[in-house]
Amino acid sequence: MPALRRNIVLGILSVLYAVSSHAGLNDSIPFKYAGHLYFPAVVNDSIRCNLIFDTGGADIFGVDSVFLAQSKWKPSSFAEAKAGGAAGAIRVRIITDSTKVTIGDNESAYTIVPIFSLRDILGCHADGIIGNRDVNTTLFEINFEHGYMRRHHSMPAKIAEYTRIPIVYKNHKILFDATVRIGNTVIRGPFLMDTGSGGTIDFTSEATRKYKLDSIRRKKQITDISNFGIGSKEKEYYTDMQSDLIVIGEDTIKKRVVSYLPQGVGALSKRKYLGIVGNAIWSKYNLLLDIVHQCVYVKRFKKDKAASAEYDYGFRNRTDICDGWIVSSLVRDGDAAKAGMELGDTIVAVNGKPAKAFTWDEEENVDDVPVQILDIKGVDGKAKRVKLEARERW
Structure with missing residues (x-):
């Protein structure tokens, strides 16, 4: 994936939650990993689309505005709501028709569907976004190694090969403890698991101030970016620098570039977590989300790679x-x-x-x-x- 696209973050979406009904996922839902997890779905029995799975997206199903306009989907009832993301807050239109989303053998009903300018953030392959509403009642696998998601009704036989990481699951957010060391600075505490981010770790503006990340004497790279995430801030900048190590559970990842946002807003401002951990980290693992028992199991399958040539x-x-x-x-x-x-x-x-x-x-x-x-x-x-x-x- 192009280097600078790894930092695109969707963030946390706070909209009116849908009253819903749902069944279990089928045995295997294939996805394409391209910085984000794209998988096929069908809306209202006939509208085919590519959705992004976002653990930071609460329990929503949202649709891109251009996709909606170009599709045969013609909703009849609308309202407005406030949405908050990595770029602050914004008011959005919402579809209030009852909407059915089919993923494999699973059918879910949503009575509220926010309309986002999602492709401004992610590009034309993103037709919509769906959160973790249907993964919090049973064991849910995200297999990056082979590109599929799966619901399990019992613990897999090979669970001993995984490392258990305790989490706190509240308000549809998955928080876990991790450690990042950059020189003599050690950053330890809760981070947000966010498959809506294509980055490694993005530190919040509060963590940036608390740990004085701007004062660390190390090679840095400042990047200007448009439409960093959902919200009203159209332009943002972030600073990259190389960490010495990132520790997740019992695993250590060395020499990975991390980012911080001195002027971060929304999901990257002052939060109960230090930062967001995205798919540039999670794609090294196969994951089992056990929300009921407040833990995530991780199994590393991808080795660290040396830095390679890239464009800026x-x-x-x-x-x-x-x-x-x-x-x-x-x-x-x-x-x-x-x-x-x-x-x-x-x-x-x-x-x-x-x-x-x-x-x-x-x-x-x-x-x-x-x-x-x-x-x-x-x-x-x-x-x-x-x-x-x-x-x-x-």
Whole structure:
């Protein structure tokens, strides 16, 4: 996944909760891991869509506004509600028709469906988002190794291969204790498990102040980003630096880049947790969520990799509404910025291939090529060409 897209965070969504009925998931729900967990679903028996599974998303089912407008789904009843996320709070329209969501053999009913500008945050592959409402009554597996989710009605025979981590589950949030060491600074306490984040660890603005992260003498990289998450703050910046170690349960992850938000708002402001742990961490494990018994079981299957060459910009695929990928993040004084790239530019071709012609997998692997020649339509409407080389930054 392109390096700078790893930090996109959906955050916590606080809307009017739905009165619902639901059954168990079928044995296996396949998902595509592309920074987030995308899986197929059907709305009201006929509307096919890709949903993102977000453990930070409470018990909601929400839909993207562009997807809704372009689909055959024609709701008849609407209201408004307040939603809070990683970028503060915002008022959104909500569908108040009874809505059925089918995932495999599971059917769930929602009487409130918020409408988000979700693709502004994640790109055109995201049609909607669904929270953890249906995973809190039984053992729920997220298998990153083989790309599926599954509900278990009894403890798996191989549970001895997993490490048990105690959690606190309250208000649909999964909190657990972890430790991060950066030089002589040790950050220990509760973190939020958030599969709605594509990052490693994003520290809240409160944790940033408490642990004086800006004062740590270490190589840092500041990135400007648009639409960091759901909320009213359209532009944000975060700082990256390399941690020495991250300890989750009995497992230690070394030399991973973490982020902090000095001016974080919403889900990344002052909270009961120190930060958000996202899929760049969780994708190293197979997970069993046992909410009833207040624990998560983890089993590591992916080894740590050495830092590799990367580019210092990020984008979101918006070929659903235009001819390319919108530049959504830029490292300050980085190679891309110095070459003339700006937030809001549209990448229309990479190495001569139109952005619209890329498959999803090719898009995800576009950072693997050592040199990119980008044809761009600038925010001013003028065409420009940028040549970049991937390089190791840490």
